[in-house]
Amino acid sequence: MTPVILLTGFLGSGKTTLLQRLLTDPALSRAAVLINEFGEIGLDHHLLDRIDDNVVLMKSGCICCTVRGEVADALLNLQSMRARGEIDFDRVVIETTGLADPYPVLQTLRAHPVLRSHFDNGGVLTTVDAVNAGAQIAHRAEAVRQIAAADRIILTKTDLGDAAATAALKATLLRLNPAASVVTSADATEAIIDGLGAAQSGWTDLAAMAEEGGHHHHGHGHDLNADLGVVTFSLTVQEAVDWTAFGVWLTLLLHRYGDRIYRVKGIIALEGEDRPVAIHGVQHLVHAPVHLTHWPDGPRHSRLVFILEGLEPDQIRRSFRAFMGLSPVDAPAKVPA
Amino acid sequence: MCSLCGILGCDDHWTHAVDRPGVYTRTGDSRWRRAEAARRVAAANRVLSWRRVKLAEWERTSYVLTGATGASAVFDSFSHLWPEAEAIAGRAFDPLDDALIDWVSRP
Numbered sequence: 504m505t506p507v508i509l510l511t512g513f514l515g516s517g518k519t520t521l522l523q524r525l526l527t528d529p530a531l532s533r534a535a536v537l538i539n540e541f542g543e544i545g546l547d548h549h550l551l552d553r554i555d556d557n558v559v560l561m562k563s564g565c566i567c568c569t570v571r572g573e574v575a576d577a578l579l580n581l582q583s584m585r586a587r588g589e590i591d592f593d594r595v596v597i598e599t600t601g602l603a604d605p606y607p608v609l610q611t612l613r614a615h616p617v618l619r620s621h622f623d624n625g626g627v628l629t630t631v632d633a634v635n636a637g638a639q640i641a642h643r644a645e646a647v648r649q650i651a652a653a654d655r656i657i658l659t660k661t662d663l664g665d666a667a668a669t670a671a672l673k674a675t676l677l678r679l680n681p682a683a684s685v686v687t688s689a690d691a692t693e694a695i696i697d698g699l700g701a702a703q704s705g706w707t708d709l710a711a712m713a714e715e716g717g718h719h720h721h722g723h724g725h726d727l728n729a730d731l732g733v734v735t736f737s738l739t740v741q742e743a744v745d746w747t748a749f750g751v752w753l754t755l756l757l758h759r760y761g762d763r764i765y766r767v768k769g770i771i772a773l774e775g776e777d778r779p780v781a782i783h784g785v786q787h788l789v790h791a792p793v794h795l796t797h798w799p800d801g802p803r804h805s806r807l808v809f810i811l812e813g814l815e816p817d818q819i820r821r822s823f824r825a826f827m828g829l830s831p832v833d834a835p836a837k838v839p840a
Numbered sequence: 841m842c843s844l845c846g847i848l849g850c851d852d853h854w855t856h857a858v859d860r861p862g863v864y865t866r867t868g869d870s871r872w873r874r875a876e877a878a879r880r881v882a883a884a885n886r887v888l889s890w891r892r893v894k895l896a897e898w899e900r901t902s903y904v905l906t907g908a909t910g911a912s913a914v915f916d917s918f919s920h921l922w923p924e925a926e927a928i929a930g931r932a933f934d935p936l937d938d939a940l941i942d943w944v945s946r947p
Contacts, residue, residue: 746855746866747855747876747879747880747883748883750853750854750855750880751880751883751884751887752935754853754855754918754919754921754922755887755922755933755935756935756936758922758923759922759932759933759934759935759936760936780864789854790854791854791857791858791860791863791865792854792855792857792863792864792865793862793863793864794862794863794864814936815936818936819936821941822935822936822941825941825942825944825945826887826935826944828944828945829883829886829887829944
């Protein structure tokens with residue numbers, strides 16, 4: 504499987520400048536790069552292609568129907584050329600437009616019947632402009648969705664702002680998306696791209712987020728997202744979770760409210776399993792669950808972190824508790840070997 | 841094929857992902873897969889019964905939904921359960937609705 508790294512970030516937040524720098528690093532010398540438009544900043548890379556915006560969204564509400572046609576075509580073209588031996592690459596970087604919601608691209612990777620056999624989510628990088636982020640987060644839902652979808656947030660233009668403001672912004676970003684790590688564009692390439700992807704990143708950090716209670720981000724001087732009603736909260740469960748009931752519940756919740764649940768990430772202690780399972784969702788999409796090899800440090804119980812808008816955390820907890828009783832007790836969770 | 845959008849090969853719902861290294865799934869062993877499919881239908885039916893809709897497996901490859909008026913729908917992927925169920929019922933299944941929470945809380 505070839506990882507696909509999604510580089511997103513608001514207009515003018517420094518995506519192309521970052522990409523230009525990353526592509527000079529030997530670690531990315533075998534990357535194929537797809538960009539939406541050739542901008543003013545020249546990119547010099549041997550495997551560079553252009554994609555056009557073309558989101559195909561069926562009105563049926565079915566989660567597999569959101570496919571970015573041009574992204575799919577561009578990736579299929581890369582795969583086809585590789586199969587013919589014309590090119591070789593070990594990863595793909597897609598730079599989205601500044602107003603793009605990352606979810607349709609992730610969904611394309613997940614749902615496309617050919618792409619999903621060749622390409623995998625390699626992680627979402629989101630650039631955040633240290634000078635202008637405040638206004639963007641406060642007024643642009645796209646900016647919030649990009650930050651919520653991030654596995655790693657890269658602060659740009661930190662040399663233009665003062666250190667205290669940058670530190671406050673970093674704290675705000677981590678409150679908004681505790682599942683992401685925050686680096687700056689001046690950091691080494693390894694710090695920016697290493698350990699990305701749904702399978703590797705962020706599980707140990709979840710131990711720090713196990714506190715109950717919705718976090719509405721009020722106060723702290725940088726009340727960037729209170730107007731949007733964006734809430735980060737964690738749901739912790741002491742007892743083992745039934746996989747079947749959990750699957751029915753989360754599928755229904757994301758079917759009905761996926762447009763308001765920007766991110767769900769966590770680890771689940773399942774009945775009958777010694778090792779935890781990592782769950783990672785963006786809006787209507789849930790990535791393939793990862794069976795972790797061991798428990799991260801900290802308490803060994805289930806915890807899910809939600810980043811959502813306009814939903815009441817306590818009602819989600821109530822719903823979770825009720826649905827966990829769904830599975831019939833007379834049907835075994837696991838057939839003995 | 842997805843009956844809603846026409847995309848082929850949709851049935852890779854995250855709860856029963858294709859068995860591959862590192863991925864948690866219950867599709868690796870055929871007996872376990874069968875048992876899990878039965879549990880999934882039973883759990884879904886406890887929710888669906890709120891709007892008098894019933895789910896069954898059909899030929900082990902598809903699902904069939906039947907509504908109170910006799911309307912039915914056949915679909916391949918568990919991903920399509922809730923859109924199809926809402927179409928049959930003519931109303932939403934809202935997991936945050938107090939009435940549904942009370943319904944699934946019944947012993």
